[in-house]
Amino acid sequence: MAEVLRLDGVTVVRGGGPILEDLDWTVREGERWVVLGPNGAGKTTLLQIAATAIHATRGRVEVLGEELGLVDVFELRPRIGLASAAIASRLPGSERVLDVVVTATYAVLGRWRESYDEVDTRRAQALLEALGAGHLAERTFGTLSEGERKRVQIARALMADPELMLLDEPAAGLDLGGREDLVRRLAALAADPVAPAMVLVTHHVEEVPPGFTHALLLRAGRAVASGPVDEVLAEGPLSEAFGLPLEVQKTGERWTARARA
Numbered sequence: 001m002a003e004v005l006r007l008d009g010v011t012v013v014r015g016g017g018p019i020l021e022d023l024d025w026t027v028r029e030g031e032r033w034v035v036l037g038p039n040g041a042g043k044t045t046l047l048q049i050a051a052t053a054i055h056a057t058r059g060r061v062e063v064l065g066e067e068l069g070l071v072d073v074f075e076l077r078p079r080i081g082l083a084s085a086a087i088a089s090r091l092p093g094s095e096r097v098l099d100v101v102v103t104a105t106y107a108v109l110g111r112w113r114e115s116y117d118e119v120d121t122r123r124a125q126a127l128l129e130a131l132g133a134g135h136l137a138e139r140t141f142g143t144l145s146e147g148e149r150k151r152v153q154i155a156r157a158l159m160a161d162p163e164l165m166l167l168d169e170p171a172a173g174l175d176l177g178g179r180e181d182l183v184r185r186l187a188a189l190a191a192d193p194v195a196p197a198m199v200l201v202t203h204h205v206e207e208v209p210p211g212f213t214h215a216l217l218l219r220a221g222r223a224v225a226s227g228p229v230d231e232v233l234a235e236g237p238l239s240e241a242f243g244l245p246l247e248v249q250k251t252g253e254r255w256t257a258r259a260r261a
């Protein structure tokens with residue numbers, strides 16, 4: 001399968017020290033990855049590399065077959081879908097939800113022209129419906145609850161039909177019902193054979209949707225484990241990544257973890 005993301009020996013230095021160190025990682029077409037690790041492990045920095053928002057200090061990064069540093073990132077970015085709190089905070093609260101989604105076609109934040117093609121509007125509405133947010137299309141983004149915003153952001157990230165989808169802590173701030181609803185919708189997306197390759201960042205194994213195939217565990221900027229989800233989301237690697245002895249259980253296709261008594 002084709003590689004959509006490849007990092008070879010990637011190091012990112014900030015404030016005098018490495019915040020990602022000597023990372024090798026490959027994501028292939030059809031794969032659904034979860035990136036887990038404690039606060040400050042480097043997860044968001046890694047997504048920023050994948051989103052072409054920052055450059056590695058050392059090492060080589062290929063995104064969608066193009067080597068960063070040798071390619072115009074403005075041509076690459078429309079092929080990458082990104083949903084993150086940082087992007088959501090830049091979306092105008094007064095914007096109609098349907099427009100929030102439609103404008104992604106033009107890879108701009110906020111509405112910048114008065115009309116869109118009918119086909120774009122229909123696609124935006126269909127994506128909102130697929131994420132259980134069809135009824136919110138005419139509302140303004142600022143009036144939505146946190147859970148509703150997350151679903152709209154994911155619809156927005158899918159709008160431009162990306163080849164790589166990056167989700168930074170999509171369940172953060174959601175209540176139990178909201179989290180479970182989102183996990184279910186992400187599982188449906190993961191099961192869709194035409195959905196893009198996905199990378200989902202989270203702190204919690206409880207948020208890993210069924211159908212995610214691979215996991216990368218980070219601790220202090222280094223990979224602790226990387227590979228098929230069943231091998232990586234195990235007590236040994238998770239305890240090492242989070243720095244405490246954990247009891248991990250898998251029930252059906254969901255995981256739970258807690259500190260060992």
Ligand SMILES: Nc1ncnc2c1ncn2[C@@H]1O[C@H](COP(=O)(O)OP(=O)(O)OP(=O)(O)O)[C@@H](O)[C@H]1O
Pocket residue numbers: 014015019037038039040041042043044045046203
């Ligand atoms: N510009 C910067 N200058 C100095 N340190 C930075 C800079 N950007 C990030 N860091 C540090 O790099 C480390 C990794 O940050 P990053 O946001 O990637 O971690 P994370 O795993 O996403 O954390 P969290 O789970 O808390 O969101 C943190 O210790 C952070 O303070």
